[in-house]
Amino acid sequence: MTTITLVQGDITWQSVDAVVNAANSSLLGGGGVDGAIHRRGGPAILAECRRLRASRYGKGLATGRAVATTAGELDARWVIHTVGPVWQGPGSDPALLASCYRESLRVADELGARTVAFPAISTGVFRWPVEEAARIAVETVRDAETAVEEVTFVLFDERAYKAFAEHVG
Structure with missing residues (x-):
């Protein structure tokens, strides 16, 4: 069973095997978590993302999918990039968001x-x-069949931390 922990802070300072990046489909960096990971991880991450775009992901990474690169200068071995869905209002498909975590x-x-x-x-x-x-x-x-032993949700602010804490128990 996977242990779930919560941390309020900056995901780029986590010491883990893999850091998940909330990427955009281009895989070439952006704002928020994506920009922070690329800045702190250094140019090796972007270089691998460019290679992925030049080979398997010429049109970008699809929403709900995931792919790994080096973690560069982060205290991790890999960055797993996943593209989350954009909220379109009530009726937005939660399956795409769940797919980001499963993938x-x-x-x-x-x-x-x-x-x-x-x-x-x-x-x-x-x-x-x-x-x-x-x-x-x-x-x-919780429902995933995985060999991952510990998942840490790293929440940037108190509001997100409290929202996750309600579900972790």
Whole structure:
């Protein structure tokens, strides 16, 4: 069974096997978590992302999918990039958000990662309501068949931390 922990802070300072990046489909960096990971991880991450774009992901990474690169200068072995869905209002498909967590754990298993740090995917510029996103994230990780031993949700602010804490118990 996977242990779930919560931390309020900056995901780029986590010491884990894999850090999950809430990426945009281009894989070439952006704002929020994505920008922070690229800045702190250094140019090796962007270089691998460019190679992925030049080969398997010419049109970018699809929403709900995940792919790994080096972690560069981060205190991790890998960055697992996943593209969360943009909130379109009531009726937005939670399955795509759940897929980000499942696919990231699948990639972590392929890599042999045992500790993984997740941000609150899609809750920033993609506007997914943090309370619903927290429920989807925690339920998906709890239900996943994975060899990952510890998942740490790294929440940037107190509001997100409290929302996740309601579901972790």
